[in-house]
Amino acid sequence: MNKRKLGTSELYVSEISLGCMSLGNDVEQAKSIIDRALDAGINYLDTADLYGFGENEKIVGEAIKGRRDDLIIGSKxxxxxxxxxxDWSWDPSKEHIKQACKDSLKRLxxxxxxxxxxHGGTIDDPIxxxxEALDELKKEGLVREYGISSIRPNVIREYVKRSQIASVMMQYNALDRRPEEEILGLLEKNEVSVLARGPLAKGMLSTKGYEKAQEKADGGFLDYTEEEVLAITRKWKGLGSQHRTPTALALQYVLHEPTVATAVFGARTLEQLEDTLSFLESEPMTELLYSEIKDMTTPITYQKHR
Structure with a gap:
């Protein structure tokens, strides 16, 4: 598994990584998915305190016992x-951030x-x-690096300007190309990496993408109409080949961008994980194919949080 550097840090993450929110509450099943992912070369696991109100972190912590030194763990x-x-409420205060981190450490x-x-943020926060809280956590050795998870351009710009973030997690896939228009260039210039979540667009760009689109594209997706989503996912399936699954193509698309450190996917079952791992055996994506994907999709932009 190829690895990419996270910002200017000393952390190197696998090109594809496991988002743990979808693992569910069955510890043994979650452990089997995590074990298979790690055995395949994945070294980054992404969780958050809000997932299952702390239960997801506990499950991840249980699943990685004895393997901690081999992993890069991300939480939020x-x-x-x-x-x-x-129930929950947004609280970016220094007091809460520092306590939340310590609580996550215990659960993990x-x-x-x-x-x-x-895990979020608005321009009205006490940024x-x-x-300051994140810097102190780093100085105290409780975190090695820190970043933000946001799709708000105005918030991202402030953290790039005012902090030492190593990364920004944001939704990015061939159907959601919003980061390309104004965010990726800014982050690349400032040596901040992207963790691309949702690279399969709710499964609509996976091997079973057209079927998923029929289930999930009711009313459309972002600026696309339902008919446009169905047309794209039908064509997407045809772009797959004997040596590259549609799922692998979706991952290759986001990883084509040099500022993307890893594509963070979710897996509820071992079957879904194996489909994603087809990425490892795929032939490289050509520039011609990359251009074809650009032509069949739309470079939409962020409309809010300017």
Missing amino acids: GGNNFDAEKE GTDYIDLYQL DETI
Whole structure:
């Protein structure tokens, strides 16, 4: 598995990585998925305190016992939640961020988090206070690097300008090309990496993409109409070949961008994981094919948070 450097840090993450939100509550099944992913060369696991109101971190922590040194663990904080009431509220205060990180460490059963990310954020937040908390966590050795998880251009620009973030996690795939228009260039210039979440567009760019689109494209997707999504996913399936699955093509598309460090996918089952791992045996994507994908999709832009 090829690895890419995360920003200017000393962390190198596998080109594809496992987003753990979809693992569910069955510890044994989750462990089997994580074990298979790690055996295939994946070294980055991404979770958050809000996933399952802390339960996902506990499951990940249980699954990685004995393998911690082989992994790069990412988690996120910023949401003050009540697990019993299944309710939460946004809280980017220094006090909360530092406590949330320490709570995540306990649930994960580890002494440090490799990449701690702010799980959201608005331009009205006390950004300098949040950055101070993240800097202190790094100085204290509780986190190795920090980043943000956001698709808000105005927030991303502020953190790039005012902090030492190593990464930005954002939705990016061939159907959601919004980062290409104004964010990827900014991040590349400032040596900040992208963690591309949702590279399969809710499964619509996977091997079973057309079927998924029939289920999930009701009313359209972003600026695409339902008819446009169905047409693209039908054609996408045809772009696959004996040596490259549609799923692998979707991952190759986002990884074509040099500032993307890893494509973070989810897997509920071993079958879904194996489909994603087809990426490892795929023939390289040609520039001609990359251009064809650009031509069949639309370079939409962010309309909010200017």
